[in-house]
Amino acid sequence: MAYSSFSYQNPGSSSFVPEIWDGALLTKFDPLLVWASKICTNRKYEGEIRKQGDTVHINSLSTPTVGDYTLPEGMTAQRPEMVEQKLAITEAKYLQLLVEDIERVQAAGAMESPINQQMVRALAREADTFMGRVIASAATPMPSVKVTAGNAPQALYSAVLDMMLALDSHDIPDGRYVVVSPRVKRHLVEHPAIANAGAYGEAGVTANGVVARLAGFTVLSTTAMPEGSDIVAGHSEFATFASQFNGFREGLSEKYRANFVDTLHLYGGKVVRYPGLDTPLADRTYDETVPSKGIVKAAVEWPA
Template sequence: MTFPYQNPGSTTFTPEIWDSALLTEFDPLLVWCSRLVCNNKYEGDIKQRGDIVHINSLLRPTVGDYRLPEGMTSQRPETVDQVLEISEAKYLQVLVENAEALQSAGGLKSPINQQMIRAMARDADTFMGNVIAKGATALPDIKAGAANAPQALFSAILDMMLALDGNDVPDGRYVVVSPRVKRHLIEHPAIANAGAYGEGGVTTNGVVARLAGFTVLSTTAMPKGVDIVAGHPEFSTFASQFQGFRLGQSEKYRANYIDTLHLFGSKILRFPGLDTKKADNTFDESKPTKGIVKAAVEWAA
């Protein structure tokens, strides 16, 4: 198909190539939106802001006593439908003289495009971090000084482990820390000697180390007033869709534009037995989830 653009070289631009390249560059920059911290288990199509997708939670069956002659009573699987609204629509647009030449040269790796991708990733991560922190259960503040910071921070993570253990949160947990917490935490032998620290590629998705059942991550996109968040990906969903790259003729310049639209939204998930279910079979979302915990650090002068 031929397009009436001013630049003949743009007629063979292939959006799918850029779609693939964008995800390759975008995904490793994520922390809060990564699959280490949240899930993407939703049903429905995302086409525009305001769309609704659905998340089904399976109700835990009741264990019965087996006695004769009563035998057993079958239970039908029950689910609770939770809805997630696509609330955000953000775009990425670049202006080019020759789209085909830029594509052949790996245009998304150019410095300006890399910064634009970083900005989009930062925006999505900040959004998701705020949602997760808002829905988390607050634990007491951590007091850390120059002398005890590594141990105090490590002990706080162990306390978070205990809190999640008490709520039967499964393995595969994460803990996200601020850069300042990371700076002191890696002085603790348990972190410094953790197998992942120092591995090639360890900085992908902000991973610092893996220990005590946690993947430890760090990001500068920490919610205000929060220094450590721990939880499990099953307790938050990030629904995201890039709407593909378009190529068009600029109205102002003798050049083409290439753009894409990022639609996304998020939700803290609720589960029977952990969260309060209302009479209409929905959950009370005004209360924090027990599957995610958070804490702030009081730094001594």
């Protein structure tokens, strides 16, 4: 009997377009972020991110001195001084997918399959958990919120107002956020001020975990709360998230009869210090063990 010899032929892709995958990934990825979203962080850094271990730079402007105008002294010009802070790219997370027909998957929508969406969720969760730890570790602790069975909505609402006052006292500008745990959200939304807030129930309000807008805060909720923190409030100017997806690649799997598609997510985060709010050291750096005045946090003591 004669046998025919067949070898598996997988010539790879002739029409793979990385930009299609990049765009689909960002469209799915960004709305999943809370801590690393532009509501809670900024992207104001300089430098390119090519690999883990790279450093980018954040420049903050020192506060000028206001002078008294008199005759004949007139005015004395001041040269603005920049205070440079370095942000290390410490994280490198990858996403690799196996696809048997890359052209078909690309045409159908690169990130539409359930498994691809779950992988993107996992990437977002990693980045968010990381950035939440960065922000909360530098926040100024406030007294714990003591909750009883009957006062939960009011106690939690009052805690948010106390955070508003703490940020007001340091002239933190409008555009603030407050991130709460799901358990805090569950009781906070019972308070009339939250239940009646204009954004609550608004179409699309759940993007980036947004619950409502209240008292100058965008209220967000996430399960990626740092340990020991149930409520964290601040402003996006006080934390920088530097992130870069290192482009999609396509190739032949050595193990399976399929193509692989992968990308590398490189990122890092830092709480930014500001002249006038934070005291620089002699070498023009800051003691980063000192809590930031632009971010506050509190734990909740729940009834047994």
